[in-house]
Amino acid sequence: MLTILVVLLRPHMRSSTYLYLSSMAVSDLLILLLLPLDLYKLWRPRPWPFGDLACKLTMFLSECCTFSTILHITFLSLERYLAVCWPITAKTLVTRRRTKTVIGCLWLGAVVSAAPVLMMVGVEEVGGEELGMGGECRCTDYAVSSGLLSAMMILSNLYFLVPLSILGVVYSLIGRTLWLRPQSSRKDQTHRHTVKMLAVIVLVFILCWLPTHTDTHSYILYYLSQYFNLVSSVLFYLSAAVNPLLYNLMSARYRHAHFFCTVCHI
Template sequence: MDITQEGSGSGWCAGCENENGSNYWDYSDYWAGMSSAFSHSELVAVTTLCVPLLVLGLMGNILTILVVWLRPQMRSTTYLYLSSMAMSDIMMLVLMPLDLYKLWWYRPWFLGDAVCKLSQFVSECCTFSSILHMTALGAERYVGVCFPLRARLLVTRGRVRVLIGALWGVAALSAGPVLVLVGAEPVEGNLTECRVTRWAESSGLMVAMLWLSNLYFIIPLTTLTMLYTLIARRLRQRRHVHRDHTHRQTLRMMVVIVCVFVVCWLPFHVARTLFCLSLNSSVQVYFLSQYLNLISFVLFYCSAAINPLLYNIMSSRYRDNVRALLRPRTRPLPAPSPSSTHF
């Protein structure tokens, strides 16, 4: 997760140029001699918020993975998706110290070109992967509720594991251009920054990745809205069916997860687009995008840390199995059938 700072290349648009080759955001005189674009108090506030998110997020997501893989009754297809999403969140949270370092001291960059490229690649890959997982889980929920007989044949743990691997592969391919998009580039004097490469700016790759990132947000959100609307309508038509109680719990849970995702990610996409496309913006608009990105920086890691808390609040099954994992019982509960999708 990179934050958009002038000269840092974060957010993919540092050094955006117009058709005449002039830089619309050339504030190098303003930033000269500054290690960060933000005040010390602002950086302290962001760090104070992010460090607890790092600790709680790592603990919660690791616990989610342990619950799914050590408690046989939690190995439903739904929780296979959620455990894979937890792995994605862990990888993003592990990158938080590096992002805080860039926030405090983005120039010069001492960690080399490989760290610059790989950190941004992993961040983008995990982001794309989480979105794809939520969309696939929404599609599975739709099939399970609206076509239950077909779901028994199609939705099995083995097939879901293969699909999860494919989702990670698609996410990695989608994030692949980031390895060319960013790099450790020389700037003023002998200083280097982890930023968008000049080739990416001139070739149009930066704009292409901007739209890809936005499409990864807009299309899955539209798809999930349609799927969950259809699921809700079907459940209302069958409101007296006892089995649908589990489906309703799962639907509420997934809708909350998607809503939290939108709240946490919408400011980031708005700020990135604003910074990259408002070529004739004033200095005031530029600084607005900076502080909007500062807010989205915190929300980004909040999104990675909050899901286990939501599971604990909204799923009694999750709570019970967490307690059982922390305080093992002598007789385990029976494992679900291979086609089980219960939450």
């Protein structure tokens, strides 16, 4: 919440980079709000007492925020690539208004991509109603039989592998450009610091989300090891909480603005 307030209350923090980071903070906040329901599901998988709509919405929001975060990190890295490697072009293309428009499109793309989840999940009886086990919030039989589950798995794989490839190429080009330039330029030093922060964010994102991605698409692992499922869930929620800590550790500008907002609200 403080990450969002920093951008809202401090005009000098409304650069394109921090607009992306504040939008990512919205996604992280939504993910963390789902934590109590996931903990409940872990503690008592069935019966699911919150109804079919809550089941669909929680799964939809989780997938939507996952897609949104991946898109934000990718486009933020592309924006940094333009700023470092094509600075003149970046001044023309990257404006605050266009950045807000891109962020809106990223959220729209994430919503559309996650929409099939609303048809894939629901509350279904497990073990037979006569056994009194009750319904469980899970992927439905219809999703498996219709091929919707397979299509969604392919889409999720593309959402992870394609951005990962793009990020690898982008940061390689940025690193090469900065390495060949003299380090005396103050602007280049700022770019180096920003890129270093974003590279750490991307690395933490990959480390935290790779087990979740593997767990989501490998039901064999799910059934063989509930511990793997638990660890991947913990890392998934850790990724939603760790970004503000990284900003504070790596950005003096963010720390000062963060401190200002905290003091004002106290």
